[in-house]
Amino acid sequence: MSDAPPPPEPGAAPPAPAAPAEVAHEPACAPPPARGRAGWAPWLAAVAFVTGFGITIVLGLFVFVAATAAGVEEGAPAINIGLTLVQNVALVAAAFFFASIGGGRAAAADFGLRRARFWSSVGRLVAVWVGFLVFSAIWALALDLDQQQDLPEQLGVNGPLINVLAVVVLVTVVAPLGEELFFRGFFFGALRNWRGPWLAALITGVVFGGIHAGSSPVGYLVPLMIFGAALCLLYEWTGSLYPAIALHALNNSIALGANLDWDWQIPAMMAGSTAVALLCAWLLARLVGDGRPGPAPRAPAPGTA
Numbered sequence: 001m002s003d004a005p006p007p008p009e010p011g012a013a014p015p016a017p018a019a020p021a022e023v024a025h026e027p028a029c030a031p032p033p034a035r036g037r038a039g040w041a042p043w044l045a046a047v048a049f050v051t052g053f054g055i056t057i058v059l060g061l062f063v064f065v066a067a068t069a070a071g072v073e074e075g076a077p078a079i080n081i082g083l084t085l086v087q088n089v090a091l092v093a094a095a096f097f098f099a100s101i102g103g104g105r106a107a108a109a110d111f112g113l114r115r116a117r118f119w120s121s122v123g124r125l126v127a128v129w130v131g132f133l134v135f136s137a138i139w140a141l142a143l144d145l146d147q148q149q150d151l152p153e154q155l156g157v158n159g160p161l162i163n164v165l166a167v168v169v170l171v172t173v174v175a176p177l178g179e180e181l182f183f184r185g186f187f188f189g190a191l192r193n194w195r196g197p198w199l200a201a202l203i204t205g206v207v208f209g210g211i212h213a214g215s216s217p218v219g220y221l222v223p224l225m226i227f228g229a230a231l232c233l234l235y236e237w238t239g240s241l242y243p244a245i246a247l248h249a250l251n252n253s254i255a256l257g258a259n260l261d262w263d264w265q266i267p268a269m270m271a272g273s274t275a276v277a278l279l280c281a282w283l284l285a286r287l288v289g290d291g292r293p294g295p296a297p298r299a300p301a302p303g304t305a
Contacts, residue, residue, distance in 0.1 A: 040099065040110075040186070040189055040190040040193060041190065041193070042190050042191050042193050042194035043190075044098045044099075044101075044190045045186070045187045045188075045190040045191050047098060048091075048094045048095050048097075048098045048182075048186060048187070048190075049091075049094075049187065049207070051094040051097075051098070052087075052090045052091035052092075052093070052094035052095070052182065053087075053090070053091075055090035055093070055094065056083075056086055056087045056090045056091075059086045059090065060083045060086055060087075063079065063082045063083060063086060064079060064083070067079050067082070077155050077159060077163055080155050081155050081166055081167070081170060084155070084170055084174075084175075085170065085174065087178075088174055088175060088177075088178030088179070089178070091178060091179075091181075091182040092178050092181050092182055094182075095111075095181060095182045095185065095186035095187070096186075098186075099111070099186060105288075106288070107288065107289065107290045108284070108285035108286075108288040108289060108290070109290070110185075110189070111181055111185035111186060111189070111241060111288075112184065112185050112189070112235055112239075112240055112241030112242075112244075113185075113240075113241055113242070113281060113282075113284065113285035113288070114239070114240050114241075114285075115240065115242075116238045116239060116240030116242055116243060117238075120238070121238045121240065121242070121243040122243075124234055124237050124238055124243065125234060125238075125243045125246065125247050128230045128231075128233065128234045128247065129247055129250070129251070131230065132223070132226060132227050132230050132251075135223065135226055136223040136226075139219075139222065139223055140219075140223075143219050145217070145219045145220065155167045155170065155171075157256075157259075157260060167256070168256065168269060168273070169273075171252050171256050172249050172252045172253045172256060172269060172273035172277070173249065173273050173276050173277045173280065175248075175252060176245050176248035176249040176252060176273075176277050177245060177277050177280055177281055177284075179208070179248065180231070180241055180244050180245045180248055181241070183204055183207070183208050183228065183231075183232075184204070184231055184232055184235045184241060184244050185235075185241050187204055187207070188200050188201065188204040188232045188235065191203055191204065192236075197232070197233070197236045200232065201229040201230075201232035201233050201236070202229055204228055204229065204232050205225040205226060205227070205228035205229030205230075205232065206225050206228075207228075208224065208225065208227075208228030208229075208231075209221045209222065209223075209224035209225030209226075209227075209228055210225075212224050227251070231244045231247065231248065232244075234247060241281070242278060242281060245277050245278060245281050246274050246277070246278060248277075249270075249273045249274040249277040249278075250270050250273075250274055252273070253266065253269045253270040253273050253274070254266060254270065256269070257269055257270075
């Protein structure tokens with residue numbers, strides 16, 4: 001017996017069309033992009049760190065041999081400047097390489113290079129900075145610390161004007177940009193996928209402070225670890241790496257200016273270095289763009305599911 005509906009009676013009105021199935025629509029306001037590349041495995045943080053420093057050692061040896069062969073004295077500021085620059089470039093290159101594994105080129109937003117709410121970010125930046133300064137002051141008083149960092153002197157900040165300018169750019173622009181891209185943009189971003197932001201911030205802060213062991217007095221390593229962790233939380237709370245880059249540039253400007261016993265030059269350096277660091281980050285974001293998708297999956301062979 002057929003289940004087909006009976007034909008309509010002569011003169012009867014045609015049946016009403018069935019109501020279309022309900023279609024799900026996208027929300028009017030799409031949610032903000034995820035803070036960090038979802039595909040970053042936590043172990044990539046350690047791999048990128050080791051790879052970055054491995055590249056630094058290899059290229060550092062090349063720079064050292066080439067410089068000494070050209071007659072530059074061992075330990076000269078030019079060599080130290082070159083090695084510091086190589087370290088920052090190597091870490092960032094390693095981060096972008098491992099961020100792109102399996103998914104095409106990484107996007108700028110994956111590293112936090114995205115817009116943030118201005119006044120909200122400024123408020124959080126000031127709060128984090130004040131908290132760090134208070135902790136650092138209490139720590140220095142408790143341990144009676146009055147040592148200065150060795151890195152500016154190693155870089156030749158007391159030498160000719162060209163050396164001073166090179167140190168200012170390296171310490172207040174290159175270092176904030178390179179270290180934020182690697183430690184907050186990638187290292188913290190990968191570890192956050194493991195046990196959340198708090199443990200990731202703690203680990204990142206310890207590693208960040210540890211790499212400064214050769215250039216900062218031992219007593220200041222703990223405040224540097226706190227600073228590294230605080231920058232992670234600033235990135236987490238604002239959803240953007242720009243506030244962390246700005247705070248890093250501001251803090252390094254004050255530290256360098258105090259180390260050199262500068263006066264009016266300090267606020268000028270703070271404004272100039274922060275503006276240049278943010279501009280470089282913005283230009284890098286434009287250069288990297290939204291990334292490039294990986295290879296499209298192959299279509300299934302005919303007759304296969």
